[in-house]
Each structure stands twice: as structure tokens, then as C-alpha cells.
Amino acid sequence: MTFRFEEENYRNVYVLEDYYCTNPFCDCNHATVSLYDEEHDRRISFLLNFNKTHGPLPNHPKLEPLENEIVKGFVKDLRDEAWTLLRQRYLEAKGYGERNPMSYLVFESGRYVNYMEMFPKNNLLLDFSQDGQRYFAEDSYEMDPRNGAKDARLAFYKFDPKEDKQPPLFNYTYFLDEKLREEEDKKLGGDELNILAALNQFVPNLADVVKSRYKQVKQLGKELMEASPKTGIATAKINRNDLCPCGSGKKYKKCCALKLN
Ligand SMILES: [Zn+2]
Ligand SMILES: [Zn+2]
Known part of the structure; x- marks a missing residue:
């Protein structure tokens, strides 16, 4: 105006x-x-x-x-x-x-960006619950197609309708490679493992979801780089x-x- x-x-x-x-x-x-x-x-x-x-x-x-x-x-x-x-x-x-x-x-090498920020139209949210408590996870990816680290970052949150966003309960590097993922799991505490297991239960194809989102983000990064x-x-x-x-x-x-x- x-x-x-x-x-x-x-x-x-x-x-x-x-x-x-x-x-x-x-x-x-x-x-x-x-x-x-x-x-x-x-x-x-x-x-x-x-x-x-x-x-x-x-x-x-x-x-x-x-x-x-x-x-x-x-x-x-x-x-x-x-x-x-x-x-x-x-x-x-x-x-x-x-x-x-x-x-x-903005194309930014090295920064992990929340998936929903890149693809706001996508409506598959990583919501789940465990022992009557609701949780959600946010997945972030790095855009640079030249960067070969095959992973996503997952941040786990308690769902609380009264509170604005709280700090994550914990963060987890989700490797696309299953063996690396198993290694990563060993770093988690018992409660964290249970929460991660609950997410896997609610989203049984989680590995495929992460893999396809990873590809989608790298493609977007390529387009942004060339734009x-x-x-x-x-x-x-x-x-x-x-x-x-x-x-x-x-x-x-x-x-x-x-x-x-
Ligand atoms: Zn501005
Ligand atoms: Zn603004």
C-alpha cells in the first residue's frame, strides 16, 4: 500500500x-x-x-x-x-x-529447518500419545543437497493446550540408516526411549516418512540454490x-x- x-x-x-x-x-x-x-x-x-x-x-x-x-x-x-x-x-x-x-x-547451508516451515501444506503431523499424555515431534532437515549427512533432527514436546510452546523434552538425531539409528538409541534414557517407541507405534512408517521428507527437502534446497x-x-x-x-x-x-x- x-x-x-x-x-x-x-x-x-x-x-x-x-x-x-x-x-x-x-x-x-x-x-x-x-x-x-x-x-x-x-x-x-x-x-x-x-x-x-x-x-x-x-x-x-x-x-x-x-x-x-x-x-x-x-x-x-x-x-x-x-x-x-x-x-x-x-x-x-x-x-x-x-x-x-x-x-x-532462504537457502542456508548447515541450518536445520522445521519441515512444516518448508511445506506448510503438508498435514501429516507427528502427534502421538503414551500413558494418557499427548506428545508431538517436530522434524527438521538440512537443505544443502551437497551435504551428505543423511539424518533429520527430531524434537519431542509434551502437548499442552494451555501453554505456548515449551522447550523440547529431548532432541534426537534420526539417521536414515538403521544401524546408525540403533547406535543413537543407546544414548537415550529409559523415558526417552519409551516416548520414541510410542511415536514409532503411532507412525509405523516413520522411517519412510522421514526418508521421503529428507528427499523433498534436498530437492527444495537444490531449487533454492539455483533460484x-x-x-x-x-x-x-x-x-x-x-x-x-x-x-x-x-x-x-x-x-x-x-x-x-
Ligand atoms: Zn522481514
Ligand atoms: Zn515475521
Whole structure:
């Protein structure tokens, strides 16, 4: 969205540009807003939080006092309809991300990425229960097709509807090779082994699931590696290869730089 507004005290006209993170698994709850002063080719960029506060862009110099005043006034005067509109566009961006994981996925050698983050449409969750307690596991994979470590990382969690995500009960390296897996099992304690056994019971073809997801991820990694950078995106004065100011940890060009206009 780009709209003009006049800022009273300084008589500048700004064009508002809004950017959003499309990662549906990221609850950033803000827009990155840039107030562009065309006449002087200057830009004031900041995070606009949906709790009606604002903040600086991470990894960027602080705003000058005058810029800060302008932003404060802007946030204070922002009408309810505008908040609603921005929130709608935030949800739109997340919806876009859900349909196009390539819009937020970044090829990163060596990092294990949650499978659901790469394939949000997949609905086979690794849920299970044992002795009346519900658990779930999350599987992560490394994208780099040149890296030969044939494994996945499983993190096991207790399912608790009241609590937001807790730290994992334990982590387990799931080797595709059965012999290596048996070796790995020896490192687990009794309780952990029982929980792992319960998962295997609920998902009897777990080895096949992990193997096919592993292949799928390596293929995605290959595509991401070969993909040329997206074109036609923003011209903000944030370097496209910098870390995104929204704090998502992704490169700017793969995150909030993706404008939806
Ligand atoms: Zn985000
Ligand atoms: Zn971002």
C-alpha cells in the first residue's frame, strides 16, 4: 500500500510504504513502514507494531530525534481504519507465504529447518500419545543437497493446550540408516526411549516418512540454490542482502522486501 499523508508541523508530504514478513510461522505482528519524503529523497523506516506502538528496525541506526517525533505523531494520528487495513495486509502476506513458501525460505547451508516451515501444506503431523499424555515431534532437515549427512533432527514436546510452546523434552538425531539409528538409541534414557517407541507405534512408517521428507527437502534446497533472486521488489535503502529489519533472521530480499502491491 502506498498512500500520501501530510505531516502538519514540518509540512512534508510522505508516501507510506508498507512491507510484511510472509512466513506464516512467524508471529512478528508488525509491519515494516517506510515514510518516504520524495522531495528530499529521504526515508524514515521503523517497525509499526499492531499493539499500536512502534520500534526501531533491528540492525539499523537509531532514528534522529526529529525523525522520531515525526514517527510518534504519525502513530498517534493513525486512524482505526488504517490499522485495520494494515492488519488485513499482514494477514494477506501470511496467506501469500502459506501458498508460496519460496517467498520466505532462504537457502542456508548447515541450518536445520522445521519441515512444516518448508511445506506448510503438508498435514501429516507427528502427534502421538503414551500413558494418557499427548506428545508431538517436530522434524527438521538440512537443505544443502551437497551435504551428505543423511539424518533429520527430531524434537519431542509434551502437548499442552494451555501453554505456548515449551522447550523440547529431548532432541534426537534420526539417521536414515538403521544401524546408525540403533547406535543413537543407546544414548537415550529409559523415558526417552519409551516416548520414541510410542511415536514409532503411532507412525509405523516413520522411517519412510522421514526418508521421503529428507528427499523433498534436498530437492527444495537444490531449487533454492539455483533460484535467481526475485525481481521487482522494493527500493528501500535497506540493502537487499542485509538481514531483514523485522528481525526474522532472513535476508531482507526474501522477507519484508516482498511487497504485495
Ligand atoms: Zn515475521
Ligand atoms: Zn522481514
